[in-house]
Amino acid sequence: MAELRARVSDWRAAGLTVGLVPTMGALHAGHLQLVRRAFEDCDRVVVSIFVNPLQFDRPGDLASYPRDEAADREKLVTAGVQVLYGPLVEEMYPEHFSTGVMVAALSEGLCGAHRPGHFGGVATVVSKLLLQCLPDRAYFGEKDFQQLRVIERVTRDLDIPATIVPVETVREPDGLAMSSRNRLLTDQQRRAAPKLFAVLTEMAVQLADGTTAAEPVLEAGRKSLSAAGFERVEYLELRDSNLLRPLERADRPSRLFAAAWLGAVRLIDNLPVIDRQPEGRGD
Structure with missing residues (x-):
C-alpha cells in the first residue's frame, strides 16, 4: 500500500x-x-x-x-x-x-x-x-x-x-454477459446461458410502454428460464433504476434484474427498460 x-x-x-x-x-x-x-x-x-x-x-x-x-x-x-x-x-x-x-x-x-x-x-x-x-x-x-x-x-x-x-455491460456475441464465472459452465449449460439475456430483452420490450403490469410479464419470464434449463430462478424483478425500489410497471427509469442458476453456477444480468428520462445515481 x-x-x-x-x-x-x-x-x-x-x-x-x-x-x-x-x-x-x-x-x-x-x-x-x-x-x-x-x-x-x-x-x-x-x-x-x-x-x-x-x-x-x-x-x-x-x-x-x-x-x-x-x-x-x-x-x-x-x-x-x-x-x-x-x-x-x-x-x-x-x-x-x-x-x-x-x-x-x-x-x-x-x-x-x-x-x-x-x-x-x-x-x-x-x-x-x-x-x-x-x-x-x-x-x-x-x-x-x-x-x-x-x-x-x-x-x-x-x-x-x-x-x-x-x-456498460460487455457481452458475448450471443448476448451472455461476460463474467469470470462463465468458464465454470459445462458445454450444455453454456448453450442455455444466453437465454437469460434473451428473456430480459423480450420483457423489456413488453414493459417499455410504461403501462403494462410487470408481474404477468415476470411470471412468463420465470417459466421461460425454467424451460430453458435454469434449475432455479433466484429473482426476476422490475426495479427503479436509481433507488432500486420494486415497481409494478416501468413508468419511470427502470431496470429488469435477474439471478438464476445453471447447475452450480449463478448467473446475474440486468437490462434497462426504455427510459422516459435519464438514469441518475442511486441518490
Whole structure:
C-alpha cells in the first residue's frame, strides 16, 4: 500500500490524473473494457486484483472462484496498465480488523436478499481500495448494477473524493454477459446461458410502454428460464433504476434484474427498460 500511495503521489505532483479499476482477477474482455475506458479519461491507470473473502457468503464459492494471476498480468501489461496492485488478505484485513461499511436500503433485496453480508464486504473493500489509491475516478461495470449503486452511495456518504464511472455491460456475441464465472459452465449449460439475456430483452420490450403490469410479464419470464434449463430462478424483478425500489410497471427509469442458476453456477444480468428520462445515481 505504501508503494502504491507513493506512486500515485508522484503522478499527482506531475499533474497527472489517476484511474482505478478494482477487480477480483480472472480477467476477461469486460474487465479490459473498464481499463480502456479508464485510459480514455485518465493519464495513469491502476488495476487492483483482490479476491475479497468478505463478500463470499459460501466458503465453497470463495474456494472455487477462478484465479489466473499469470494470464491476468500479461493482459494488463499488454493493455499498458502502469500499476497492478495485488494486496494479500492479511494486508487488507490484518489481525483484529473489526471495521465494516454497510449501506442500508440499496443493499437490500435482489442479490442482498440471497447473499447475506455480500454488499457489506463489497462496500468495505472498495472503501479501502479507494482510500489506498485515492484515484480521480474508479470504474465499475453495469452488469453488477446493484453493486454499482452501493458503491456510488458509499463514496457520496463518506465523502470519498473519487468519481464512480459506470461502464456498460460487455457481452458475448450471443448476448451472455461476460463474467469470470462463465468458464465454470459445462458445454450444455453454456448453450442455455444466453437465454437469460434473451428473456430480459423480450420483457423489456413488453414493459417499455410504461403501462403494462410487470408481474404477468415476470411470471412468463420465470417459466421461460425454467424451460430453458435454469434449475432455479433466484429473482426476476422490475426495479427503479436509481433507488432500486420494486415497481409494478416501468413508468419511470427502470431496470429488469435477474439471478438464476445453471447447475452450480449463478448467473446475474440486468437490462434497462426504455427510459422516459435519464438514469441518475442511486441518490
